[in-house]
Amino acid sequence: MLIVHATLVVQPDKRDEFVNAFAGLAETTNKEDGVLSYTLYESAATPSSFVVVEEYKDEDAFHAHMTSEHFQAALPLLSGVLAAPPKIVKHEAQDGVEVALG
Amino acid sequence: MLIVHATLVVQPDKRDEFVNAFAGLAETTNKEDGVLSYTLYESAATPSSFVVVEEYKDEDAFHAHMTSEHFQAALPLLSGVLAAPPKIVKHEAQDGVEVALG
Numbered sequence: 001m002l003i004v005h006a007t008l009v010v011q012p013d014k015r016d017e018f019v020n021a022f023a024g025l026a027e028t029t030n031k032e033d034g035v036l037s038y039t040l041y042e043s044a045a046t047p048s049s050f051v052v053v054e055e056y057k058d059e060d061a062f063h064a065h066m067t068s069e070h071f072q073a074a075l076p077l078l079s080g081v082l083a084a085p086p087k088i089v090k091h092e093a094q095d096g097v098e099v100a101l102g
Numbered sequence: 103m104l105i106v107h108a109t110l111v112v113q114p115d116k117r118d119e120f121v122n123a124f125a126g127l128a129e130t131t132n133k134e135d136g137v138l139s140y141t142l143y144e145s146a147a148t149p150s151s152f153v154v155v156e157e158y159k160d161e162d163a164f165h166a167h168m169t170s171e172h173f174q175a176a177l178p179l180l181s182g183v184l185a186a187p188p189k190i191v192k193h194e195a196q197d198g199v200e201v202a203l204g
Contacts, residue, residue, distance in 0.1 A: 041143030096191035
């Protein structure tokens, strides 16, 4: 599988516009074949700094997402609200193992 | 390396108490040997639902964190504010590769 952490720093005055627009992208993306999860989170310590935690079945699924119509259509919106270039880091990973606490 | 996603659902009226207390844990944890990153994020779609995105050099570093004094001391606080048992999933992973957009 593939784990992707996409860090997005948004202009503070564009935060709500970004969150609302991203909700549509996330909804469509989570319906794609091979997308295991695709969730937007905001840093608790640094408002308007976000991470998208993305999990894909494999590299092909990730490529299919990045070249999808809905993702490509979202890029102009993203570039209009970001305060810095996005940092997208992918990791080849093994399937998750649940860990008990304590 | 190891990637850990720890999902924590907090009682809404305990959200601020949780975020403030977690800041101290995150600060100490990020100084541990072998901790590459340890960051608390809140779901944009579901307030009071959090993920801790954790990256460790290896299994030993993760074990050292889970058995550390500061993490063990935080457990009673966590159990007092969580609305559901935490879900902690770890992945053996390769080092990240940065991906260019578009």
